[in-house]
Amino acid sequence: MNRRTFIKNTSLAAGAVYAPAMLHGLSSDEIILGHNNKRYKIDTQWSKINAAQYPVKDCHEMVQDKLGRIILLTNETKNNVIIYDKSGKLINTWGTEYPGAHGLTLFNENGADVLFICDNNRHQVIKTTIDGRVLLTLNYPKETGQYTKAEEYVPTETIIAPNGDIYVADGYGKDFIIQYDAKGNYTRHFGGRGDGDRFLLNAHGICIDNRDKNKPCLITTSRMQNAFKRFTMEGIYIDTIPLPGAWVCRPVIKGDYLYAAVLQTNARQWDKSGFVIVLDKNYKVVSNIGGNLPAYNNNIPEEMYQTIKVFQYPHDVCVDDEENLYIAQWNSGQAYPYKLMPV
Amino acid sequence: MKKTLLLILIFTAHYCFAQQQFQLATPLLKYRSMFFADTTSFTINFNQPGATVHYTLNGEEPTEKDPLYKKRITIAKRTIVKAKAYSNNFSASETVTAEFIKDGKKIKQVSFSKPNEAYSTTNTEILNDNIGGNMNLKSGTWLGYNNDTVEINIELAKKQNMHAVLVNILQDEGSWIFLPAQIQVNSYDEKLKAFIPTGTAVFLSDSVSPKQCKAVEIEFSKKVNTAKLQLLIQPLKKIPGWHAAKGNHAWLFIDEIKVY
Numbered sequence: 068m069n070r071r072t073f074i075k076n077t078s079l080a081a082g083a084v085y086a087p088a089m090l091h092g093l094s095s096d097e098i099i100l101g102h103n104n105k106r107y108k109i110d111t112q113w114s115k116i117n118a119a120q121y122p123v124k125d126c127h128e129m130v131q132d133k134l135g136r137i138i139l140l141t142n143e144t145k146n147n148v149i150i151y152d153k154s155g156k157l158i159n160t161w162g163t164e165y166p167g168a169h170g171l172t173l174f175n176e177n178g179a180d181v182l183f184i185c186d187n188n189r190h191q192v193i194k195t196t197i198d199g200r201v202l203l204t205l206n207y208p209k210e211t212g213q214y215t216k217a218e219e220y221v222p223t224e225t226i227i228a229p230n231g232d233i234y235v236a237d238g239y240g241k242d243f244i245i246q247y248d249a250k251g252n253y254t255r256h257f258g259g260r261g262d263g264d265r266f267l268l269n270a271h272g273i274c275i276d277n278r279d280k281n282k283p284c285l286i287t288t289s290r291m292q293n294a295f296k297r298f299t300m301e302g303i304y305i306d307t308i309p310l311p312g313a314w315v316c317r318p319v320i321k322g323d324y325l326y327a328a329v330l331q332t333n334a335r336q337w338d339k340s341g342f343v344i345v346l347d348k349n350y351k352v353v354s355n356i357g358g359n360l361p362a363y364n365n366n367i368p369e370e371m372y373q374t375i376k377v378f379q380y381p382h383d384v385c386v387d388d389e390e391n392l393y394i395a396q397w398n399s400g401q402a403y404p405y406k407l408m409p410v
Numbered sequence: 411m412k413k414t415l416l417l418i419l420i421f422t423a424h425y426c427f428a429q430q431q432f433q434l435a436t437p438l439l440k441y442r443s444m445f446f447a448d449t450t451s452f453t454i455n456f457n458q459p460g461a462t463v464h465y466t467l468n469g470e471e472p473t474e475k476d477p478l479y480k481k482r483i484t485i486a487k488r489t490i491v492k493a494k495a496y497s498n499n500f501s502a503s504e505t506v507t508a509e510f511i512k513d514g515k516k517i518k519q520v521s522f523s524k525p526n527e528a529y530s531t532t533n534t535e536i537l538n539d540n541i542g543g544n545m546n547l548k549s550g551t552w553l554g555y556n557n558d559t560v561e562i563n564i565e566l567a568k569k570q571n572m573h574a575v576l577v578n579i580l581q582d583e584g585s586w587i588f589l590p591a592q593i594q595v596n597s598y599d600e601k602l603k604a605f606i607p608t609g610t611a612v613f614l615s616d617s618v619s620p621k622q623c624k625a626v627e628i629e630f631s632k633k634v635n636t637a638k639l640q641l642l643i644q645p646l647k648k649i650p651g652w653h654a655a656k657g658n659h660a661w662l663f664i665d666e667i668k669v670y
């Protein structure tokens with residue numbers, strides 16, 4: 068065991084013994100989290116499933132399917148995919164072959180929901196039906212000329228364009244974004260590490276921003292740079308959205324807003340300092356759920372930080388059809404997702 | 411009987427549906443360095459509607475009766491700052507602590523044995539530049555060692571009386587960074603033309619410590635009149651049994667030295 072692995076492992080162990088302080092106050096005062104028009108009540112006991120029967124490790128990502136069900140991806144191989152209804156009741160589980168299950172993206176393909184799973188350990192992206200039948204597997208992208216072996220490629224996220232093009236973010240590998248056609252044929256790659264705005268550092272997430280129908284673009288995470296970076300659909304760098312202090316995970320767009328889990332802050336690294344961030348259509352921070360009241364200085368947010376210990380290491384936000392949020396957390400003592408209801 | 415049952419029912423329902431209590435996060439104490447020449451200042455960031463931050467400058471645990479933090483605070487002497495956030499809606503935060511340390515005797519030069527390459531520097535004044543005291547081991551202000559006997563030679567501007575030396579050490583046990591086993595201080599004796607033992611400090615790492623900067627001050631066995639001091643620091647050879655990395659060689663991280 069080297070020191071780096073050790074540090075990761077001890078933080079996992081520390082997470083495992085940690086139980087959040089749930090002091091049930093008898094005051095009926097309701098706690099409201101967040102700011103401006105993005106404020107929420109929280110239900111930390113949303114998940115109604117039996118932990119002994121359906122365990123989780125890290126809860127990495129969540130999506131909602133066309134039937135309204137909430138789908139959770141965990142790296143627990145007893146049940147990699149857990150399907151809930153919106154009230155937190157178990158509907159179904161599947162998946163035992165995704166030890167590094169990390170990224171979960173849903174795409175409606177000609178009327179049918181399909182899933183794309185990024186597996187860190189398998190160094191693969193796997194496309195499945197909604198009930199887990201494998202449709203396509205993408206191996207490490209030799210075609211880019213950037214990789215000599217599978218281990219160098221650790222995909223964390225995908226996003227699928229309306230034409231079926233697949234974009235994969237190699238967020239724990241070499242930080243390239245690799246674009247494929249719908250059948251999985253390599254088209255191009257961009258990003259990667261380097262000095263300059265167009266490069267990425269910990270390209271942990273990616274999404275398509277089509278709020279401006281005439282100018283859809285890609286938003287990628289550059290988590291260790293505390294920023295999102297925008298690219299055209301062809302991979303040309305547009306600009307950077309700086310989010311000082313915030314280790315943002317994948318961007319999730321719903322309606323006019325962009326949501327993201329902030330794994331932790333610069334000010335308190337590896338100290339359960341996460342929160343959830345909400346940006347408006349102009350990429351302005353309007354709410355930090357569990358974080359500081361957003362403030363700007365010369366059009367750049369002031370350093371952001373946790374103010375309430377609601378979350379430990381939030382890793383993804385799923386926004387359902389009623390604008391409720393579901394928050395999945397990494398390394399947070401096998402915590403099941405929390406639900407936040409708008410007020 | 412019915413009444414009692416009803417009461418129990420109401421109580422249970424209330425208990426189950428009541429919102430859970432969350433704790434405020436620790437406020438952010440922001441400063442350039444914990445070391446300073448004449449004066450220094452700090453701010454406290456905690457923008458949480460309804461919450462207030464109270465602080466002390468005497469090392470005592472803050473309460474809501476202590477001064478309310480409003481704006482940047484300037485200090486001119488060695489000071490321990492403690493701050494804590496309070497709110498009606500959430501339980502009080504943990505306390506954040508920082509010690510600000512003022513210059514001592516004027517140091518001309520500090521030389522040091524070669525650190526591990528990953529935590530090295532080209533800045534020859536890294537141990538006497540008044541920059542340090544952050545807890546980020548990669549900030550570039552730290553020297554990191556994972557070998558035995560770290561030798562540090564301190565040369566003062568002139569021969570003078572002195573009684574103590576201070577070394578700022580990082581404790582970050584999660585990253586295998588421990589206090590050393592021992593620091594031996596020697597002072598140069600011109601008559602003997604040799605370094606003679608002047609002070610020793612021994613450290614135990616037998617239980618878990620929070621991640622912190624530890625400004626270790628070593629008092630000399632008697633006052634000395636010299637221009638040269640030598641520190642021989644023995645990093646912990648074996649990480650103790652309570653730690654998951656037990657038996658491995660520990661790391662030593664230092665970022666500043668003062669002489670008094």
